[in-house]
Amino acid sequence: MERKFKITGMGCQSCVRKIESGIGQMNGVESAGVNLIMELLTVRADEARVPSEEIIAVVENLGFQGEEIL
Ligand code: 9UX
Numbered sequence: 001m002e003r004k005f006k007i008t009g010m011g012c013q014s015c016v017r018k019i020e021s022g023i024g025q026m027n028g029v030e031s032a033g034v035n036l037i038m039e040l041l042t043v044r045a046d047e048a049r050v051p052s053e054e055i056i057a058v059v060e061n062l063g064f065q066g067e068e069i070l
Contacts, residue, residue, distance in 0.1 A: 003052060005041040007034065009064040022062050026050060041066065 010016060016034040019041060023032035028049035033042045043055055052068045059066035 001044075001047055003043050003045070003047070003055075004069040005043070005052075005055065005059070005066045006069055007039050007041050007059060007064055007066050010034070010036055010039065012036070015064070018062050019059060019064065022058050023055060026054070026058060040069075 007019065010019070013036065016036050019034050020032050023029060023041065023043060026045075028045050030044040031042075032044075034040065035042075041055075041059070043050075045055075056066040056068070
């Protein structure tokens, strides 16, 4: 299942890579993609295995803010 998160605090493509690689390395995550202009993170992962709160916690530990788009 795919989930989308609004991400704020990104300034450049290096920020994008930090988030894509940080989220992409989480156990259970199949893919993670960020669109800088749209400020959007798209994550493909089993929701039971990878809760949205954990995704947001990783985003925040990397220095950005994240909020699930429901
Ligand atoms: Mo450019 Mo992104 O200074 O953290 S790397 S905005």
